[in-house]
Amino acid sequence: MFDFTFHNPTKILFGKDAIPRICEEIPAGARVLMTYGGGSIKRNGVYEQVMHALQGLEVIEYGGIEPNPRYETLMPAVHMVREHGLDFLLAVGGGSVLDGTKFIAVAVHFEGDPWDILEKRAPVHTALPIGAVLTLPGTGSEMNGNAVITRWEKRAKLAFYSPLVYPRFAALDPQTTFSLPPRQTSNGIVDAFVHVMEQYLTYPVNAPLQDRMAEAILLTLIEQAPRVLESPNDYDARANIMWCATMALNGIIGVGMPQDWATHAIGHEITALYDIDHARTLAIVLPGVMQVKRHQKRQKLLQYAERVWGITTGDEESRIDAAIERTRQFFESVGIPTRLSAYGVGAESIPALVAQLKEHGMTALGEHGDITPDVARTILQQCI
């Protein structure tokens, strides 16, 4: 196991009364910007619950943060915070609203163009405090310091990390997810699944606790996915999925481990160019990464095959083939196609995607840093 430091400051409020409890977490006298997306919170009752919990505080609303949140949409909110002297941000929605709010938090006091935080990795020294009410489990943004922001005019989708943008608290009420359309439920399940895979499917470093925690999340997602898709109002299934997604990317399962993240890097370029949902890009790319990196990932692939899918017979190559196939089938079983061609994108896309990776400095991906643009091209050829 590698050396590590672990610190996760986010307080989780979980359960049926999570939203009313947020009032205990926001400082008295706070001047709040409440951010949200395209309006789902106004249709499922979450907006009323949040506004009720915020009674007595000064609150300004900022809606319209879109999936794959855009710099162009977020900058007006940054100006609004500056103009009104707001000092607390409350994000209400899915990963896009949370990520967008993290960007607002660091942009407000940033000198110069805040896009530099993403493009030039400019250091971040201050951020406004953030609280979150999560309505779509998947990204893990509610309990991590990551944000992924798109600048549409540049077709760039870039990530930043700062310990300053972990939400102070996150309210997770599984009932808020009853209204999710099946596509978003499935996206969340696949995103969480792939977050685990990025941290698990590398090479062994004798970290059996992290391995078994990762496997537990994968097995739970596989078990709960059909339940939740069949019965969207099944509280327990929703609760289990929600907690799996948070645990998948709050840092715990990845401590002391090599990590991959090539699937995400390549997937982000697919979203930037073709506007395909984040999780769908992962379902397309991961089987390709598993296939092309099967020799470097051999031991973990065999462990995954046995412990997650119960594959114990046949020679090693056929067990690995079967594990890749079962992974693909799982994504397809929740309604997510795993081939780029199923989204109307063909092999002609590959040169542009590889060029984007180069432009964004993504030239040494994976746990060994050996996924060069040429290897990424080979991976993408597997994805068509």
Ligand code: NZQ
């Ligand atoms: O905008 P509204 O109207 O709220 O509708 C949203 C949106 O259309 C809807 N939705 C959310 N909660 C709902 C609901 N509809 C009905 N009922 C509810 N309870 O779902 C749609 C998608 O929302 P979005 O927030 O875009 O989805 P998701 O949570 O999958 O977030 C995706 C973004 O997160 C980034 C992705 O790249 C993408 O930009 N990621 C963030 C990460 C992080 N911060 O750690 C890691 C991930 O790997 C990922 O990259």
Ligand code: ZN
């Ligand atoms: Zn993801």
